Amino acid sequence: DAGVIQSPRHEVTEMGQEVTLRCKPISGHDYLFWYRQTMMRGLELLIYFNNNVPIDDSGMPEDRFSAKMPNASFSTLKIQPSEPRDSAVYFCASSPGSSGHNEQFFGPGTRLTVL
């Protein structure tokens, strides 16, 4: 079975440019999560969706960040405009959401570098 798929794996951009990260969750999973990992702050939850609806976006750093999930098999995380402090590894994860078993399965991540 295919796991969570993310693209691109690496992104290098210049400050001020728009960046779009993409995620395909595991088929049949009802929950999708976006995380950011840095040395200083570890793994942080940015936002999560249930059945394509954003449930909690309290971890989104600021208005420059936005996330969408137009259908059950696709989500995007957009940063506009990007800044050097946004450099990090961004992970997407999905979860089946069945009662009592909400393990999250992670994608390989997108390493973002903003110059």
Place this chain on the structure above:
Amino acid sequence: GQQLNQSPQSMFIQEGEDVSMNCTSSSIFNTWLWYKQDPGEGPVLLIALYKAGELTSNGRLTAQFGITRKDSFLNISASIPSDVGIYFCAGLKYYKLIFGTGTLLAVQP
């Protein structure tokens, strides 16, 4: 953001040794998860624990969900070189994962 207290921060051991790491929190969790992350990859789920006091094994790995629901430990027996990586605990509450600070494991052949 909130992180769980995980110890030790790093371990350097010889192949064949047993390893133990733990995670503590001031909050109660309904589920504890243990992940391993290799360089350049995403965290991979190793073990999931659902009930206080539960002891679960997965091959050479054994993990326990603390009775107070505020802690968990992970043991690795007879370590091998491919066990190298960063191990994270994570507490799950209402679909949100709170991660530990990580334990870096290095295994010398």
